[in-house]
Amino acid sequence: MKIRKLLLASVAIACAAMPVSALADTSGKKIALSNNYAGNSWRQAMLESWEKVTGEAVKAGVVAAADAFTTAENQATEQAAQIQNMILQGYDAIVINAASPTALNGAIKEACDAGITVVSFDGIATEPCAWRIAVDFKEMGRSQIEFLSGKLADGGNLLEIRGLAGVFVDDEISGGIHAGVEQFPQFKVAGSVHGDWAQDVAQKAVAGILPSLPEIVGVVTQGGDGYGAAQAIAAVGRPMPVIVMGNREDELKWWKEQKDANGYETMSVSIAPGVSTLAFWVAQQILDGKDVKKDLVVPFLRIDQDNLEANLETTPAGGVANVEYSQDDALQVIEAAN
Amino acid sequence: MNALVRLFSRPWIWSWGAAFVIWFATIMVTGGASTLGLTQAALTFAAFSIIVGLGQMFVITLGPGNIDLSVPATMTLAGTVALKFMNVENGMILPGLAVAVLIGVAVGIGNYALIKALRIPPIIATLSMSFIVQSAAIWTNRGLRIKPPSFLADFTTSATLGVPNLALVALALSLLSWLVLEKTVYGRWISAIGQSMPAARMAGIPVDGVRFITYVFCAVLAALAGYLLACFSGGAALNMGSEYLLMSIAVVVIGGTAVAGGDSNVPGIWGASLFMFLVVSMLNTYGLGAGIRLIMTGLIIISVILLAGGRKPGAR
Numbered sequence: 001m002k003i004r005k006l007l008l009a010s011v012a013i014a015c016a017a018m019p020v021s022a023l024a025d026t027s028g029k030k031i032a033l034s035n036n037y038a039g040n041s042w043r044q045a046m047l048e049s050w051e052k053v054t055g056e057a058v059k060a061g062v063v064a065a066a067d068a069f070t071t072a073e074n075q076a077t078e079q080a081a082q083i084q085n086m087i088l089q090g091y092d093a094i095v096i097n098a099a100s101p102t103a104l105n106g107a108i109k110e111a112c113d114a115g116i117t118v119v120s121f122d123g124i125a126t127e128p129c130a131w132r133i134a135v136d137f138k139e140m141g142r143s144q145i146e147f148l149s150g151k152l153a154d155g156g157n158l159l160e161i162r163g164l165a166g167v168f169v170d171d172e173i174s175g176g177i178h179a180g181v182e183q184f185p186q187f188k189v190a191g192s193v194h195g196d197w198a199q200d201v202a203q204k205a206v207a208g209i210l211p212s213l214p215e216i217v218g219v220v221t222q223g224g225d226g227y228g229a230a231q232a233i234a235a236v237g238r239p240m241p242v243i244v245m246g247n248r249e250d251e252l253k254w255w256k257e258q259k260d261a262n263g264y265e266t267m268s269v270s271i272a273p274g275v276s277t278l279a280f281w282v283a284q285q286i287l288d289g290k291d292v293k294k295d296l297v298v299p300f301l302r303i304d305q306d307n308l309e310a311n312l313e314t315t316p317a318g319g320v321a322n323v324e325y326s327q328d329d330a331l332q333v334i335e336a337a338n
Numbered sequence: 339m340n341a342l343v344r345l346f347s348r349p350w351i352w353s354w355g356a357a358f359v360i361w362f363a364t365i366m367v368t369g370g371a372s373t374l375g376l377t378q379a380a381l382t383f384a385a386f387s388i389i390v391g392l393g394q395m396f397v398i399t400l401g402p403g404n405i406d407l408s409v410p411a412t413m414t415l416a417g418t419v420a421l422k423f424m425n426v427e428n429g430m431i432l433p434g435l436a437v438a439v440l441i442g443v444a445v446g447i448g449n450y451a452l453i454k455a456l457r458i459p460p461i462i463a464t465l466s467m468s469f470i471v472q473s474a475a476i477w478t479n480r481g482l483r484i485k486p487p488s489f490l491a492d493f494t495t496s497a498t499l500g501v502p503n504l505a506l507v508a509l510a511l512s513l514l515s516w517l518v519l520e521k522t523v524y525g526r527w528i529s530a531i532g533q534s535m536p537a538a539r540m541a542g543i544p545v546d547g548v549r550f551i552t553y554v555f556c557a558v559l560a561a562l563a564g565y566l567l568a569c570f571s572g573g574a575a576l577n578m579g580s581e582y583l584l585m586s587i588a589v590v591v592i593g594g595t596a597v598a599g600g601d602s603n604v605p606g607i608w609g610a611s612l613f614m615f616l617v618v619s620m621l622n623t624y625g626l627g628a629g630i631r632l633i634m635t636g637l638i639i640i641s642v643i644l645l646a647g648g649r650k651p652g653a654r
Contacts, residue, residue, distance in 0.1 A: 038476065039577045072469060165628035193622050200571045200578045204383050208619030211375030212368045231572055235495055236375055250573060 026287045027061050029092040031280060033068040036079050036099035036123065040198065041248060042224065045320045046273035053277040053324050063284060076103035083107040093117040093283040095276070098125045101168050117286045121279035122271065131286065133279050133296045135271045137169055140300050141176025144244045145184050147267050148218045151242055155186025156217035161195040161202050161229055163222045173222050190214060195225035199250070203228035210236060219243040223270040226251040246270045247301060247321040252312045259308065268303040274324040281330030293337040349594025352645040353609030356638070357616055364620040376619065378502055384611035385504035389563040390582050391589035391607045392515045393556030398590050400549055401532040401599035406556045407464040408445055409586050410579030411471035413564030416441045417574035418475050420565050421484045428487045435565060442561030445471055446554030454546060476576060486569035494570040504566060516604040528552060532599030589614060592642050
């Protein structure tokens with residue numbers, strides 16, 4: 001009896017805290033997270049944010065369940081099978097970080113046909129029946145060049161570190177970077193390597209191309225590769241260029257060390273792993289009957305010279321600078337799209 | 339003349355030749371200015387492929403079906419746990435090394451236990467082992483990047499007389515492997531098992547013991563490579579071993595070791611590892627797109643294997 005009262009009370013509080021969705025009719029709904037990969041710090045932070053925010057939401061009775069599932073092999077076929085399992089298990093909504101923008105479309109269509117709400121984020125899916133929460137990756141690339149043009153008025157040679165070849169995000173960011181170079185023609189991309197968004201791969205690739213490069217004034221990156229680039233450049237004793245960072249804790253820590261030692265200036269930009277929680281709230285709102293546009297845009301998280309310390313403090317060791325989204329944030333994003 | 343013919347009949351000469359041609363083509367872009375930098379970078383990064391490649395070579399020499407897919411996960415677990423254990427203290431370097439080696443031993447024992455006791459084929463057994471090991475790595479540190487002790491960080495990133503220290507470590511391990519393979523009974527046993535397991539059994543070779551030791555040796559080398567890589571790149575990352583799965587197999591095959599087992603080749607691993615690093619550097623230096631780069635890498639590897647594998651029938 002007592003537990004029942006407590007539950008009722010917490011539901012009441014949850015309702016009071018959410019003025020827009022006055023009727024918490026999602027309290028019986030089950031939401032699943034289908035995640036294709038967990039083997040790096042960004043994905044770990046993403047899963048932790050999901051656990052934290054949805055855990056509270058489940059406790060507050062906003063939804064009945066919010067379970068996270070990760071495939072072992074980062075394969076689209078495996079994730080498609082996982083989605084089919086979720087359909088059979090009777091989830092009301094599936095939030096997806098997709099292994100491929102197209103290969104999961106069949107499974108997602110099946111889910112839609114079964115009356116399930118599908119929201120894709122970060123790794124988005126092109127299936128029209130699904131919602132997409134995308135980052136403006138092109139702008140993320142372009143803004144790096146814009147930042148460098150303010151820092152280095154004379155321009156010069158840039159080294160571009162790309163992500164995983166063949167992945168949609170890599171093409172988008174790189175496209176933005178090259179658009180930026182066209183806009184600010186004082187810069188030239190002198191070399192380009194694939195760092196696979198991993199420090200050690202980036203370090204290896206940069207060390208390999210560095211001996212044959214002229215002097216580099218800036219390094220444009222995609223996140224997860226800045227520290228590796230710094231290690232490779234420091235190893236050969238070249239003057240340190242402005243390396244745009246990607247919000248990882250080791251990158252921010254290195255930046256802070258350099259800033260304290262010699263006033264090193266740069267910026268850091270990436271997508272916050274907490275975007276999974278935004279996707280969760282969007283799915284919840286759709287289940288609640290809210291009219292939501294199919295394409296939503298989430299702002300990226302940028303760190304500058306003056307707010308470096310504040311961000312470094314809140315970033316967990318070994319993690320990524322993060323923002324967790326609330327239901328109000330989700331409503332704002334939804335409103336902005338309308 | 340006869341010596342020249344003998345030289346060209348060595349399976350490892352092709353990987354060395356390919357590595358040299360690519361090295362030359364890359365330094366010519368800058369008119370030779372990048373010679374020292376490129377050579378040092380190639381030796382440093384090849385060292386990791388060499389160390390994991392040596393272990394994989396021992397396993398592959400055991401004959402058809404023998405392969406260790408748990409190499410990347412072992413590297414990751416050894417790197418993360420050892421760095422966490424050392425906790426940036428110089429005094430803990432040797433205990434940290436011991437921890438890494440013990441992890442290798444444990445993974446090796448686990449691998450062979452699955453293969454032997456549960457009769458699972460090595461490719462499945464080591465793959466499932468790698469899931470367990472990788473999950474253990476995720477569980478132990480959740481991507482926490484702890485810096486290596488300062489002495490170890492300096493050691494792995496600097497050079498002695500112009501030769502990177504890591505390359506010296508790889509050289510020592512290669513000499514040891516070569517001695518074991520060519521000059522000890524154990525080495526002969528491995529080759530014998532690879533050529534025909536039933537025959538080896540009938541000849542009274544302790545087949546299970548030899549295979550067991552070999553899987554443990556491979557895992558220990560992988561753990562060692564993970565330990566060094568984590569120190570070299572300023573901390574362990576959860577995905578740090580991932581590219582060494584295919585790399586460890588590729589350097590063995592390109593280096594001229596028989597894929598069917600029974601015939602191993604230590605010098606070839608060096609040529610192949612340098613080649614694998616240099617080919618990416620060369621294509622990057624020429625500024626080719628990723629698509630062309632991957633196609634070229636594939637074509638170059640196929641041609642080297644064709645040349646190296648062109649043994650006369652019955653030459654063994």
